[in-house]
Amino acid sequence: MRNDWKQIQPFASPPQKKKYNRRKTSVRFVRPPPKRKRSSSSSSSSSDEKALPPKKGRASGTMLKELLKQGSRILQLAASKIDQLAPTVTVAASSETTQYLERLEQLLKTHQDQTIVEHKSMGTKIDKLTLKVDAVSTRLNQVEEKLKENKMFSQLKEEFAKQSSRWDTLQQEIKDLQDKVEAIEMTQLVSVVEALHRRLDEVASQPTTEQERVSSAPAEPSPEVERILRQKIETERELKEVRKAMREVNDPIEREWQNDQGAGHSVRTTDELKERRRRLQSRETRLEQELRDLHCRIEKARTTTSHHQRDHRTSARERSQQTRKRRDSRSTSHGRKERKHKEEAREKRRDSATISDDSEQD
CATH class of the missing domain: 1.20.5 (Single alpha-helices involved in coiled-coils or other helix-helix interfaces)
Known part of the structure; x- marks a missing residue:
C-alpha cells in the first residue's frame, strides 16, 4: 500500500524548482572607533588602554567575518547549481495504479x-x-x-393516631373488666350455686302430695291412667339421673374455672364437658315437658269419671300447676341464668386475655 501511494504521488502537480533569494554580498568596511583624546593625567590613559582590545586581535576578528561571508556565498552558489541540475520527474499512468484505484472504489x-x-x-x-x-x-x-389518588402520609398518620387511641381505650376497658371479674368473690358464688342445687334436688325429690291425693281418690283407676302413672314415674326417675349427671359435669367445670388452667388438654376437656352439659340440659327440658304432658293427660283421664271429682281435680290441678310453675321457673330459669352468666363471664375473661396477648405481641 505504501509503495502504491508513492506511485500515485507523481500525478500531483509537478515539482517546481525552488527559488532561492540570492542576496548580493557586499564587503562592508567597519569604521574604526574614533580616537579618544589623551588626558594630561597618566591615570586616565592607563585605564583606556586597559579597556580596548589589542590591535592584533581586532584585525583577526574582521578577517573571520570576511571568511564566513565568502563561505556562505559559495554554499548558495552550490545550492543553485544543484537545483538547476536536478531532473524533472514525470511518470505516466500505469495498470497498477488503475487496479489500485478500482480496489479503492470497491472498498469504498x-x-x-x-x-x-x-x-x-x-x-x-x-x-x-x-x-x-x-x-x-x-x-x-x-x-x-x-x-x-392515594392518601398522603399526614392523613395516614392521623388515622394511625386515631386507631392507636382507640386501641388504648379498648385495652383500658378490658383491664377494668378484668378488675371487676377478679373483684367478684367466686367462692361465695360457688357456695350459693351449690345450695341452689341442693334445694332443687330436694324439691324434685318431694312428691306432689296434692296431685297424688287426687289421683288416688278413685277406687278403681282406669288402665290408661295406670299406664300414664308408670310412665310418669319412669320419667321422674330419668329426670333425677339427668340432674345428677349435670351436677357431676358442673363440678369439674367450676373447679377448672377456679384454677384458671389454660393448657390445651384442659381446654379440650372443658369443651367436652360443656357439650355434655348442653345435651343434659336439652334432655332435662324434654323430660320436664313430658312430665307436664303426663300430668295433663292424667288430669284429662280422671275428669271423665265424675263431675265432682273433676271440680276437685281442677282446683288441685291449678294449685299444683302454679306451684310447679313457680318451682320450674325458680329451678330452671335461675339455674340457667346462673350458668349463662358464668359462661359469659368465662368467655369475656378468655377474650380479654387473648386481646391483651395480641396487643403485647403487636
Whole structure:
C-alpha cells in the first residue's frame, strides 16, 4: 500500500524548482572607533588602554567575518547549481495504479453498504426504544395518578393516631373488666350455686302430695291412667339421673374455672364437658315437658269419671300447676341464668386475655 501511494504521488502537480533569494554580498568596511583624546593625567590613559582590545586581535576578528561571508556565498552558489541540475520527474499512468484505484472504489462501496446497513439497524433499534419509552412513560403517568389518588402520609398518620387511641381505650376497658371479674368473690358464688342445687334436688325429690291425693281418690283407676302413672314415674326417675349427671359435669367445670388452667388438654376437656352439659340440659327440658304432658293427660283421664271429682281435680290441678310453675321457673330459669352468666363471664375473661396477648405481641 505504501509503495502504491508513492506511485500515485507523481500525478500531483509537478515539482517546481525552488527559488532561492540570492542576496548580493557586499564587503562592508567597519569604521574604526574614533580616537579618544589623551588626558594630561597618566591615570586616565592607563585605564583606556586597559579597556580596548589589542590591535592584533581586532584585525583577526574582521578577517573571520570576511571568511564566513565568502563561505556562505559559495554554499548558495552550490545550492543553485544543484537545483538547476536536478531532473524533472514525470511518470505516466500505469495498470497498477488503475487496479489500485478500482480496489479503492470497491472498498469504498463495501464501506458505504456497511454504513447503510448499520444506519438501518440503528433506526429499527431506535424505533423499538421509542416504543419502550412510550410504554414506560404511560406507566409512570399511571403511577403518578395513583399516587395522587392515594392518601398522603399526614392523613395516614392521623388515622394511625386515631386507631392507636382507640386501641388504648379498648385495652383500658378490658383491664377494668378484668378488675371487676377478679373483684367478684367466686367462692361465695360457688357456695350459693351449690345450695341452689341442693334445694332443687330436694324439691324434685318431694312428691306432689296434692296431685297424688287426687289421683288416688278413685277406687278403681282406669288402665290408661295406670299406664300414664308408670310412665310418669319412669320419667321422674330419668329426670333425677339427668340432674345428677349435670351436677357431676358442673363440678369439674367450676373447679377448672377456679384454677384458671389454660393448657390445651384442659381446654379440650372443658369443651367436652360443656357439650355434655348442653345435651343434659336439652334432655332435662324434654323430660320436664313430658312430665307436664303426663300430668295433663292424667288430669284429662280422671275428669271423665265424675263431675265432682273433676271440680276437685281442677282446683288441685291449678294449685299444683302454679306451684310447679313457680318451682320450674325458680329451678330452671335461675339455674340457667346462673350458668349463662358464668359462661359469659368465662368467655369475656378468655377474650380479654387473648386481646391483651395480641396487643403485647403487636
